[in-house]
Amino acid sequence: MQFTMWSVGHFVYLFSPFLIFAVIYLLTKMASQRTKNILGYVLGGISVSILIVRNIDIFLRNGWDLEVVPLQVCHIGSLVAGFALLFKNSWFKLTAFCFHLVPALLAMLFADALAGYDTLLKIRPQTYIWGHIFIIVCALYGVFTHHPNLTKKDLVQSLLFVGGMAVAAIVCNSLFRETLAWEPNYFYLYDYSGTPLKFLYNALPTSTYGWFTINWFYTIVLLTVFVGVFVGLYFLAKMLVKKLDGEGK
Numbered sequence: 001m002q003f004t005m006w007s008v009g010h011f012v013y014l015f016s017p018f019l020i021f022a023v024i025y026l027l028t029k030m031a032s033q034r035t036k037n038i039l040g041y042v043l044g045g046i047s048v049s050i051l052i053v054r055n056i057d058i059f060l061r062n063g064w065d066l067e068v069v070p071l072q073v074c075h076i077g078s079l080v081a082g083f084a085l086l087f088k089n090s091w092f093k094l095t096a097f098c099f100h101l102v103p104a105l106l107a108m109l110f111a112d113a114l115a116g117y118d119t120l121l122k123i124r125p126q127t128y129i130w131g132h133i134f135i136i137v138c139a140l141y142g143v144f145t146h147h148p149n150l151t152k153k154d155l156v157q158s159l160l161f162v163g164g165m166a167v168a169a170i171v172c173n174s175l176f177r178e179t180l181a182w183e184p185n186y187f188y189l190y191d192y193s194g195t196p197l198k199f200l201y202n203a204l205p206t207s208t209y210g211w212f213t214i215n216w217f218y219t220i221v222l223l224t225v226f227v228g229v230f231v232g233l234y235f236l237a238k239m240l241v242k243k244l245d246g247e248g249k
Contacts, residue, residue: 044085
């Protein structure tokens with residue numbers, strides 16, 4: 001059983017998180033807040049568990065390697081989306097919705113990694129499939145079901161968290177290459193592999209400072225786009241919560 005890009009199965013995969021969330025939303029729309037919270041805990045627990053199972057499988061097969069360190073955008077997303085519902089934390093919900101939702105959807109759209117597996121009936125492809133699905137489901141659940149009161153403080157905390165993760169990714173991309181002979185591309189900030197941004201990466205040369213390597217133009221443009229999308233989705237989330245609160249009155 002293999003995955004084929006742009007097949008019927010691929011399009012079913014793309015729409016599945018929205019279909020799953022729609023079913024959950026409609027079935028729980030009139031449920032008590034306690035029931036909604038319990039379901040949120042279950043969804044959040046599943047999201048975190050998917051990453052744990054994935055990393056245990058990789059560690060048992062390969063020992064320590066770059067895939068075990070959860071600095072990839074969507075691996076952090078599994079934790080953030082899960083913790084957002086487990087702890088009902090507003091800026092985690094904001095981070096899941098504004099930052100991790102779009103990369104998760106893009107990973108499902110450009111799912112070349114899935115096409116590389118000889119079968120989908122193994123832990124790693126299954127955690128890839130369900131990990132991205134649950135990031136999106138949890139991100140939507142946190143906004144549409146919990147109706148968080150999002151503030152500018154939440155926006156600042158969320159941006160600082162994402163910024164800190166991005167800086168850690170930039171440093172570890174070079175540090176792990178130098179010290180561990182790994183080839184990480186955390187946050188897709190070391191090179192354009194896995195993205196359609198070759199033209200952007202090659203626009204200006206990469207700079208090297210001892211062990212540290214960075215393509216300033218590519219990195220700054222990419223992070224600027226991330227921040228722009230993030231802030232735009234923040235205002236969208238606030239608008240959605242306000243509208244949902246109005247409908248509930």
